[in-house]
Amino acid sequence: MAERGGEPTWWDRLLPVTAGRDEEPAAWWERSLAALAALSAVLAMIWIFGVSTFPLTAIAAVPLAVVAALPLIVPGRRPFAVTSVTCAVVLIVLAIPLYFLCAHLFLPSAVLLLLAAFGRRARLPYRVWVPAIALLLVVVTGLWSSAIWQSVLSTPNVYVVHLPHNGPYPGRDITNGDGSGIGFGATMVSMGDDTLYVSFRKGLSDTEVARLDARLHELMPYATSIERCRSHRRC
Incomplete structure (x- = not known):
């Protein structure tokens, strides 16, 4: 035009x-x-x-x-x-x-x-x-x-630990941000409302993931649930 x-x-x-x-x-x-x-x-x-x-x-x-x-x-x-x-x-x-x-x-x-x-x-x-x-x-x-x-x-490399509303809560050695207090491949730890998020490095074998799972249950037997996160939107 x-x-x-x-x-x-x-x-x-x-x-x-x-x-x-x-x-x-x-x-x-x-x-x-x-x-x-x-x-x-x-x-x-x-x-x-x-x-x-x-x-x-x-x-x-x-x-x-x-x-x-x-x-x-x-x-x-x-x-x-x-x-x-x-x-x-x-x-x-x-x-x-x-x-x-x-x-x-x-x-x-x-x-x-x-x-x-x-x-x-x-x-x-x-x-x-x-x-x-x-x-x-x-x-x-x-x-x-x-x-x-x-x-x-993909499945996130994160475990979600639900804690009792009134405690007890894990100590600082466990909640250390770099995951060194947990070991077994944990790379980062963060806290939410009565929830602990534990990230672990990519490439862990199924056996190593199972060991990390057992380690979390050993460190926090008082947790109401410990499960691997299934959705990136939730963790």
């Missing part, structure tokens, strides 16, 4: 008009980059749902993921590019003020949307985009899958 008198708008300068072609569908590689942006946003949302204990964080993740996916439903090459830039800017602008709501996790989607909008300017042949998009797919899914596995799906 141009202003009266034939002067181009700032959108025209940013995304030059191609006569007769701007209503054509976006190229397959542009749509693929937008789909990668949406995929990254969905995986970010899954990670947030898995680790967040603050309801507002999970609620905020949904509209951010929707913003990242909007270009996929826009027809026409130019409308697609304009929507991609707009959505990317929204995600970038919100990343700082909503950092505490994990909005920065949607920045990879913003980068992919900008690449989808401006990638045509590079004038790369189509054969270059095939391995490039395949590589981006591997990177996006690989990094997010690893993060989701480690932070959401």
Whole structure:
């Protein structure tokens, strides 16, 4: 679109008009980059749902993921590019003020949307985009899958010790923060409300974990329960 008198708008300068072609569908590689942006946003949302204990964080993740996916439903090459830039800017602008709501996790989607909008300017042949998009797919899914596995799906290396409400409580030799008072692979100890959290190092064998379990029962026979934490959200 141009202003009266034939002067181009700032959108025209940013995304030059191609006569007769701007209503054509976006190229397959542009749509693929937008789909990668949406995929990254969905995986970010899954990670947030898995680790967040603050309801507002999970609620905020949904509209951010929707913003990242909007270009996929826009027809026409130019409308697609304009929507991609707009959505990317929204995600970038919100990343700082909503950092505490994990909005920065949607920045990879913003980068992919900008690449989808401006990638045509590079004038790369189509054969270059095939391995490039395949590589981006591997990177996006690989990094997010690893993060989701480690932070959401894997069993935490933490024992939770529930203590009687009125005591007794373990001594300082046990609650020493580096776990040295417990040993058997314990690396960190922290206290909550009548609860002791004992972290242990990764890579312990099942036998070593069983020994740590026995050690905790030996040190704190008065505990109401001693169990391995099953969810990252709870410990």
